[in-house]
Amino acid sequence: MEPIEIGIFVSLGLLAVVILGMRVAFAAAIAGVVGLIWIFWAKKGYSSDSFFWALTVAAKTAGQVPHSKVSSQALSLIPTFILIGYLAYYAGLTKALFEAAKKWVAWLPGGLAVSTVFATAGFAAVSGASVATSAVFARIAIPEMLAIGYDKRFAAGVVAAGGTLASLIPPSAILVIYAIIVEQDVGMLLLAGFVPGAFSAVIYGLLIVGLALTFKNFGPPVSGFTWKERFAALPPALPIFAVVAIIILFVYNPFGGDAWGTPTEGGAIGAFIVFCMALYKGMRWPQLKDALMETAKLAVMIFTIIWGVLIYVRFLGFADLPTAFSDWITSLDQSPMLTLVMILLAYAILGMFMDAIGMLLLTLPITYPAVMALNGGEFVSAADSAFGMSGPMAGIWFGILVVKMAEFCLITPPIGLNCFVVAGVREDLSVQDVFKGVTPFFIADAITIAGLVAFPSIVLWLPSLAG
Known part of the structure; x- marks a missing residue:
């Protein structure tokens, strides 16, 4: 089996267990380790001896992540x-x-x-x-x-x-x-x-x-x-x-x-x-x-999620899935802006089943390279880009859009975390009451996101002043 196929199977399995209720940190770490073992084992021909070699290499690769990345x-x-x-x-x-x-x-x-x-x-x-x-x-x-x-x-x-x-x-x-x-x-x-x-x-x-x-x-x-x-x-x-x-x-x-x-x-x-x-x-x-x-x-909760997801990200690199997804996105016969809107809608759906931080950590290694490819590349100038902005500015603009989508996910059922927090503080409110109360704000968030997409200067004005 090719590494990309392994990457797709493991990623689908990860999404399934997260939707079923497993914590993102643990699900991502397990998926990353399993994926690394599978890829290394496949390279050696699935023999019994190569399995233990793959297990050792995967453990060493995964073990380097917590310190090397989180010490930033x-x-x-x-x-x-x-x-x-x-x-x-x-x-x-x-x-x-x-x-x-x-x-x-x-x-x-x-x-x-x-x-x-x-x-x-x-x-x-x-x-x-x-x-x-x-x-x-x-x-x-x-x-x-x-x-x-x-x-x-x-x-x-x-x-x-x-x-x-x-x-x-x-x-x-x-x-x-x-x-x-x-x-x-x-x-x-x-x-x-x-x-x-x-x-x-x-x-x-x-x-x-x-x-x-x-x-x-x-x-x-x-x-x-x-x-x-x-x-x-x-x-x-x-x-x-x-x-x-x-x-x-x-x-x-x-x-x-x-x-x-x-x-x-x-x-x-x-x-x-x-x-x-x-x-x-x-x-x-x-x-x-x-x-x-x-x-x-x-802080420990956030860092634990980062550790687990970065192991999965390391596996994605070996599977070459981000590059394959970027190539597929850029090959679509439609405007880059329509593709961007579809990516944001996918975030809205995914956010119904995942917490905001875990969702971003899991998806950004794939979606960010794709959006940069849509724009024309990481180092493209504003004159040559699809979205009318240079590569670094496109990365900042996309970041604000994605974080706004993460905000949206904090109030969407069934796991909108803010709604559970408010219901937990107030004994006279149920979670269903809070979900009903936030419904009008879905319209406000949709208007906000549309405004940020249509007028990127709202996002880029201050960064452009800073050069």
């Missing part, structure tokens, strides 16, 4: 970004953000829900974890929306959908993972996430206002806040903007000259600032211990 400095961003989010919660920044947003925009139709979306977007700027964002605002925002008459399902849907913004707005753990897998510049990707993240939040807000105007008593406005109260609500939220400014300065210096440091250093300094703020607000050892433990748990 760029991955050290992930724990610091996650820690910022948990420390921000204990510093009271989440409550301060929500209060500020409420006082400024709650007068709109559906204003409290709009406030929740904007507050989650602000919190996303200091948190790299969508799950943490959803859990925090399920405790803060849902009770206030219920108190003034919001439908509990829609209130839960607002929080679950708003939590997905942490996947796109830097600091984003998923953007870092994408950069590592496809070998793109981490700083450029983090810059590229700001404007699309804000664009997505605005689309969510407009959807909520439209629903409140269409349906009577859907989202009653909240009024009565004075201008003095509005301005007084801003200073407690300022540390959020300080952390955002530090991350930007450590990725790209808008005042000219070199950046102040690396994104990793920016993340560490941002975590230290929020830590000091949390101490000032009264955080004690039990809260710090909880923040560190939750950070460690989430």
Whole structure:
């Protein structure tokens, strides 16, 4: 059997066991090891002696992956970004953000829900974890929306959908993972996430206002806040903007000259600032211990997925499956843009059965080379490319599109993780209630993705400024 055929069989088996419920990390690692053994054994003619040789070589090949790949400095961003989010919660920044947003925009139709979306977007700027964002605002925002008459399902849907913004707005753990897998510049990707993240939040807000105007008593406005109260609500939220400014300065210096440091250093300094703020607000050892433990748990989960999937990726290289898929994609008799849309639709379907990080790690080694081939190659100029952008810029643009699709997958049934988190925090809500509540946001996500595809400048404006 040829290596490509082995690659297809093993990949189909991997998808089957993941859909049946096996964890992505373990399924990918097992598939990778089995695939490596099969390929090496096939090369030696399937004899009994060659099986043990293939087993030894596969074990050595798989064993090199965890240290060689995960020791990358760029991955050290992930724990610091996650820690910022948990420390921000204990510093009271989440409550301060929500209060500020409420006082400024709650007068709109559906204003409290709009406030929740904007507050989650602000919190996303200091948190790299969508799950943490959803859990925090399920405790803060849902009770206030219920108190003034919001439908509990829609209130839960607002929080679950708003939590997905942490996947796109830097600091984003998923953007870092994408950069590592496809070998793109981490700083450029983090810059590229700001404007699309804000664009997505605005689309969510407009959807909520439209629903409140269409349906009577859907989202009653909240009024009565004075201008003095509005301005007084801003200073407690300022540390959020300080952390955002530090991350930007450590990725790209808008005042000219070199950046102040690396994104990793920016993340560490941002975590230290929020830590000091949390101490000032009264955080004690039990809260710090909880923040560190939750950070460690989430970071270990992400790194375990990376280890397992990278073993599978090593197998794909031996099977030559990414090259074969790229050749097949470029041979299709249709426009590159239509092919790209079909790839994004495939992500939407796949996301119904897999978590976002695992889905990206499993698919990017195949889809990224294919999209680069559609564009004309990794090093093609903007004038010669199919999508009107150079190879590196096409990689950044595709990364934002894919991460937005990963956001979409966090709220799609049957395993939308954010929906399970919100239902777990709120005893008065079932998972089915949350899934019903997020349904309108599917429309908003579709509009956002269409906008990012039709107008790539939304994604590429900031990276182009940075050169």
